[in-house]
Amino acid sequence: MIKLVNNDTHSVIYAKHGISWTCLxxxxxxxxxxxxxxxxxxxxxxxxxxxxxxIIIFAMIYNRIYVDSLLNQGYEIVTDEY
Known part of the structure; x- marks a missing residue:
């Protein structure tokens, strides 16, 4: 799990990394x-x-796409927890 924090809105999002089994x-x-x-x-x-x-291709790459979009919205990675 990756913890992302937006310092402007003080919101916290936990995102997974790797294969998105839910997307599959x-x-x-x-x-x-x-x-x-x-x-x-x-x-x-x-x-x-x-x-x-x-959907097989998106399952492999969607979590990375989602984290990248959060980083573009102003979120910062705080921790990388496994």
Whole structure:
């Protein structure tokens, strides 16, 4: 788990790293729950065109995409806990 803190809003988010098993099993519902609507739409369209094969690729990279988007929003990594 990675702990990210936004110093402006004092909000804390815990994000996982590595393979997103929830993304593999639940597909584009994961970005929807995380309020990451841009990637939800990208995943939905990619899965539609590849008949579900793209979800395997997104399962391998989505957690990194999510952490990168949080870092771009002003969050900072506080700890990297395993």
């Amino acid at each position: 099993f639940f597909g584009c519902l994961v970005p929807f729950i995380r309020a990451d609507y841009k990637w939800m739409l990208v995943m939905f369209i990619a899965n539609s065109f590849t008949h579900g094969f793209a």
